[in-house]
């Protein structure tokens with residue numbers, strides 16, 4: 001049996017008192033979050049507010065200056081304790097391995113962990129690529145793809161892991177509106193079929209309000225507000241309102 | 256450079272402990288071996304041909320003046336096998352292969368590919384460092400053997416063709432065979448194994464600690480090459496001293 005198809009219980013994620021600065025410049029100041037098992041949790045916030053840094057802490061790629069991350073109540077000190085969970089992460093930049101083809105990238109998890117023959121892996125790879133709307137590009141190299149295609153390949157690569165905890169950094173940022181909807185549906189479907197805990201960082205308000213169970217808005221390194229989409233929409237906080245309703249229209253620009 | 260030596264030793268130790276993964280990484284190991292051989296075989300032989308040649312050229316006339324030219328084969332043979340081939344080929348490989356290791360791993364670090372490996376639970380030491388380490392540990396001594404042979408040959412060519420030396424091929428190689436022992440070649444190979452480990456560890460370590468963008472990669476490459484060469488030359492002295500003890 002293919003061990004990747006085993007269902008495993010989803011996990012909760014807790015962030016407590018997280019602080020991080022780079023070269024004396026504080027990026028995260030006291031972040032506290034609790035993400036329920038199986039929840040779709042969206043983190044929104046302006047550019048440079050520390051969203052990507054927060055996400056990296058959640059998978060142990062950055063070490064906190066203070067505070068802790070807990071997966072199912074266990075402290076995530078170092079990577080060692082991550083290996084007992086299956087975690088998928090879609091990096092903002094995609095982070096595909098440039099020396100490998102698309103097919104090898106998507107199948108990397110399976111081939112490195114010896115989860116299946118090469119024919120089986122090729123089949124899973126094709127199937128996951130199809131989910132993100134890509135076909136017959138297994139033999140291309142990442143440098144031959146557009147930004148949005150790279151992002152979709154990165155999503156396919158994370159889908160292969162069939163993760164219990166799935167983190168997306170700006171999954172729809174480089175996609176056209178139609179593809180963004182397709183990806184949003186896939187994120188939801190993955191969440192519903194595998195009950196994976198899903199954390200999404202995004203500026204995409206439609207995505208956030210469309211699929212989130214709860215939304216957090218992060219501003220200058222601390223959480224401004226957490227709530228369901230309805231609670232966020234009806235928030236009386238002017239910062240929240242300006243962030244979620246900001247829009248451009250030609251006749252409103254003061255010259 | 257020296258404050259990183261602790262980290263490098265840790266990386267080396269982790270790589271050694273990962274030896275069991277050699278089999279599962281065999282394709283990447285073979286790729287690395289091919290790349291090293293392909294990039295450097297010809298260069299190493301040509302370099303060494305001239306090394307042997309220049310020693311013969313420098314010392315041949317001096318020996319002839321004193322009536323000792325029959326010792327030239329042994330002189331060139333020993334200096335190439337014990338010192339020049341291992342050190343010079345290692346320096347060459349530090350420049351060619353060390354730089355590309357640091358650049359490859361460094362760009363993977365900068366573009367978050369190493370992070371991506373970690374999230375997929377793929378150990379970068381197994382995936383990136385081990386194949387490169389094994390590749391260079393196997394290939395460098397091999398290159399050194401070939402370089403020793405071509406260095407000897409280069410010395411013979413010069414000895415036979417230079418009018419001031421005029422020592423026949425037979426005369427040269429007869430003396431070489433008398434003087435040079437298998438142990439002399441082996442001691443050169445021992446050194447080259449140590450130098451290979453230095454190049455592999457220093458370059459992979461530099462790659463993995465790369466920060467920033469393209470400029471950071473450039474800095475890592477320079478450091479990898481310079482630090483490898485410096486360490487090789489320092490280590491060379493102490494290894495020579497150590498091997499002298501065993502020679503007795």
Ligand SMILES: Nc1ncnc2c1ncn2[C@@H]1O[C@H](COP(=O)(O)OP(=O)(O)OP(=O)(O)O)[C@@H](O)[C@H]1O
Pocket residue numbers: 022023027045046047048049050051052053054092
């Ligand atoms: N490795 C690092 N070294 C130094 N500073 C960093 C590092 N990573 C992030 N930063 C800083 O942390 C801050 C937050 O970065 P982060 O990437 O988390 O922003 P973000 O919220 O994801 O923004 P965006 O929406 O544009 O992706 C930025 O000011 C950035 O300069």
Ligand SMILES: [Mg+2]
Pocket residue numbers: 051052053092169
């Ligand atoms: Mg970001």
